[in-house]
Amino acid sequence: MLRAAAQRLGGTIAKRRAFHTGARLQKEIEMFVDGKRVMVEEGSAIIQAAEKAGVTIPRFCYHERLGVAGNCRMCLVEIEKAPKLAASCAMPVMPGMRVITESAKIKQAREGVMEFLLANHPLDCPICDQGGECDLQDQSMRYGADRGRFGEAKRAVEDKDIGPLVRTTMTRCIQCTRCVRFINEVAGTGELGTTGRGNDMQIGTYVSRALASELSGNIIDLCPVGALTAKPHAFAARAWELTPTDSVDVMDALGSNIRVDARGAEIIRVVPRTNDAVNEEWLADKGRFACDGLKRQRLTVPLVRVDGRLEPAPWADALQLVAARLRATPPDRVRAVAGDLADAEALVALKDLLNAAGCERLGVDSPTNSEIDVRAAYTFNASVAGIEAADAVLLIGTNPRVEAPVLNARLRKPYLASTATFAVVGPACDLTYDYAHVDATAAGIDALARGQHAFAAELRAADRPLIVIGARALAEPGVAAAVARLAAAVPALVTREWNGLSVLQAAAGRTAALDIGYGSSKQDGSNRLDGSAARFVYLLGADGVAMRGEVDPEAFVVYQGHHGDAGAQAADVVLPGAAYTEKAATFVNTEGRAQRTRQAVPAPGAAREDWRIVRALSDTAGLPLAYDDIAGLRARMADVCPSLVSVGALEPTSLEIARLALDHQIKSGEEVGAGELPLAIDDYYLTDVVSRASRTMARASAAQRQQMEETAVPRNQQAI
Structure with missing residues (x-):
């Protein structure tokens, strides 16, 4: 049910994201924000138009990469000739619309919203890890009063145990539902939701269990208050004590952009930096939480x-x-x-x-793969951002959910928008989106090349087909040749405008x-x-x-x-x-x-x-x-x-060289083996020297194994 709801939201989400990802909608319209003329894409929300005009509207529930909830009412604005204030995150722009973002009426409304939020919010800023980075703190400085008019006792909510990575203090929750929308839309695991209504409304897992997503740490960044914080470094440091350094994550081959926060000679935390071409603003849990492994089992002398x-x-x-x-x-x-x-x-x-x-x-x-003379033989040629343009996706011997969780979230985007279909050759596993399972062995590649599976027709009919091959599977005998034969049968796979034949590496180096x-x-x-x-x-x-x-x-x-x-x-x-x-x-x-x-x-x-x-x-x-x-x-x-x-740049391989490599593989005539294609990663949390030295990753791995034993689901079909 949750997956169906997420799919229904897909089209709306895609439109909301279009403004931020650089995608252009069909038509631009003229409207005015605080008297300033703005040309904005049709279908955009008022809050997006305001950002384009350089005007910041306060918000708690709205996030540009998530579906619209419209439940905090902090982003209220005036629309000329409209009888009431409107939520700018949920109101689409119209031609000639005139919007006012600052007025006495708006200020009074926002102060009322803030008073309601603070009526039940605990006064524990001195012990809250969100202190110094809290949206509620920032907005209350502008719209909060020096006293409240509510004399009732504050609402209290029991904390939830959702695993070893995320710490909950749900009494602080303001029900913005950012975490719920992220887990359902981006992560795709659907464990978080809301129960109850009104004063009894709570956010949590429907049954007591740990979050099974490899992206769960992102809800810490999304939470505008201190309801969700990082459990591994709780009470370790204040934000203003940390020295930030821009860097790159090496826990997987995606290279997510990160910020390393240190106090003295100790790494306290790792958080993501925004880079729309690579990781957007997300970070996988291993890249975020394995940093404590940098302090243990270190080699310090020859x-x-x-x-x-x-x-x-x-x-x-x-x-x-x-x-x-x-x-x-x-x-x-x-x-x-x-x-x-x-x-x-x-x-x-x-x-x-x-x-x-x-x-x-x-x-x-x-x-x-021994064919290393051609760069196109071992790189992700479609590019990470290009995934969103794919309309038929075939995964061969790879589980991107554990090999590159943020890349897997990209693969979910065309799935939610219903613009792409998926198929898998290799072991079946939970990828957070539906797919057709062709075969567990490499024989499925040749079956698709010969048109002996229904998905073969979808690959051939696609304008931008995408084939993602796991680097470990590509090293198996005959797999490279079989993939080359399949590429020859799909004319649109490798062209001057698009190279959809992509290899997913499992290691940063x-x-x-x-x-x-x-x-x-x-x-x-x-x-x-x-x-x-x-x-x-x-x-x-x-x-x-x-x-x-x-x-x-x-x-x-x-x-x-x-x-x-x-x-x-x-x-x-x-x-x-x-x-x-x-x-x-x-x-x-x-x-x-x-x-x-x-x-x-x-x-x-x-x-x-x-x-x-x-x-x-x-x-x-x-x-x-x-x-x-x-x-x-x-x-x-x-x-x-x-x-x-060429730091930050992509240098695509020419069409001629890419086809030369494919022709060479086809001429090898190597036959595929009969065994199941291997996957690169068995335990997501313990894959390298840093994560194996991390106590946090050890706890996460143990929690995963316990959960798998309780559900008694085979490992290759279990959400990792």
């Missing part, structure tokens, strides 16, 4: 294995040992593996060092590694790196190969990273690096957009930026690199791959 134990050592001794073993190892026995969180600067520096040593065998920390020339670390399917006995293995934050037992026990292993995870446990020498919040570094997201983090806090102990460690090692090994500072390194990055330094 370590050298002595008599089977890792012992602290000076930087000079550790680097000399690594340099000696590197010089003593034949180049064809040297391997390097790039981890999920490796930044572009470190990747380029390490490649230059090993190339200078005669080594060319550089891999990544998971199987990947993967696209840059492939850009720079790192291939697969497991190319022949054996249990050793590249199938040969490597004698020197350099793990650049690569813990996966150690966890899977893919490192030869006889090899000399160097681990460079920031957490004492599986890679450090398997290493002979450990070199402590800096985490993404402790360095200025470049990460390339799944669509190929280069973005940069900034240093928010210093690295702990003797840890250093990764590229500086490699540069120091090059001197010790007698193979000095040609750059000594970050400017020189980035000049080298521009030579290796110009897109690495």
